Amino acid sequence: MANAQTPKKHLKTYPGASVDVTWNKPLCIHVGECGRAEGELFTAGHDPWCTPDVSSAEDVVDVVLRCPTGALSYTRKDGAPGETAPAHNRVTVSNHGPLYLTGDLAIGGAPSEDEAPGVRFRAALCRCGLSKNKPFCDNAHEEGGFRDRGAVGKRGELGEPGTGTLTVSRAENGPLLLSGPFSIVASSGRVAFRGQKAALCRCGSSKNKPFCDGAHRSAGFVADGD
Numbered sequence: 301m302a303n304a305q306t307p308k309k310h311l312k313t314y315p316g317a318s319v320d321v322t323w324n325k326p327l328c329i330h331v332g333e334c335g336r337a338e339g340e341l342f343t344a345g346h347d348p349w350c351t352p353d354v355s356s357a358e359d360v361v362d363v364v365l366r367c368p369t370g371a372l373s374y375t376r377k378d379g380a381p382g383e384t385a386p387a388h389n390r391v392t393v394s395n396h397g398p399l400y401l402t403g404d405l406a407i408g409g410a411p412s413e414d415e416a417p418g419v420r421f422r423a424a425l426c427r428c429g430l431s432k433n434k435p436f437c438d439n440a441h442e443e444g445g446f447r448d449r450g451a452v453g454k455r456g457e458l459g460e461p462g463t464g465t466l467t468v469s470r471a472e473n474g475p476l477l478l479s480g481p482f483s484i485v486a487s488s489g490r491v492a493f494r495g496q497k498a499a500l501c502r503c504g505s506s507k508n509k510p511f512c513d514g515a516h517r518s519a520g521f522v523a524d525g526d
């Protein structure tokens with residue numbers, strides 16, 4: 301089956317009978333959750349890379365939702381509902397890498413929903429300060445040698461997680477500002493913080509990562525691309 305390039309230059313859509321899969325290239329940091337999935341839905345080096353009709357629509361959706369950056373999204377053509385947000389918003393601090401967000405997300409600076417439907421629910425945000433695609437991760441942490449294992453020292457109130465939209469905005473040349481119910485999960489998998497507001501470091505210099513400690517000022521952080 302031939303793949304079809306949509307008119308939006310960063311998007312590639314792979315059509316299937318009951319579900320289409322769309323890939324947003326600038327958001328993909330090649331984590332590989334799609335390629336490692338069982339079966340031949342995604343096959344590296346094969347044209348097309350993705351063939352939705354080799355799997356059931358449910359299996360296609362299952363694999364697409366593993367994509368932690370929102371680069372992959374899907375459109376059901378069989379009347380089944382599209383992607384919805386999980387009940388609770390989570391920010392996972394990765395080992396030497398980005399912040400992975402899942403939930404009901406409103407990310408300032410994100411492309412419009414029809415340009416990047418996945419990041420309404422899944423996103424990888426830069427926390428090393430080096431991405432050229434801020435607020436999203438572009439893997440610049442690898443070349444830049446960013447080191448932080450993703451431990452979280454501060455502990456918030458660990459009550460029941462709330463529900464609602466998590467809004468993420470950016471302070472000028474400063475942190476990510478989170479507003480709305482969310483949990484922060486350390487790279488170990490421990491839920492370390494629950495709250496409604498936080499300023500998270502995106503310059504890479506804080507001594508209290510993932511939180512901002514004001515070090516962006518002395519570091520002279522300039523969020524180019526904002």
Ligand code: SF4
Pocket residue numbers: 323327328329330331332333334335366367368369370371372
């Ligand atoms: S799972 Fe998403 S981010 Fe990872 S390689 Fe696939 S499309 Fe790219």
Ligand code: FES
Pocket residue numbers: 473474475476500501502503504505506511512513514515516517
């Ligand atoms: S943004 Fe890194 S310390 Fe404030």
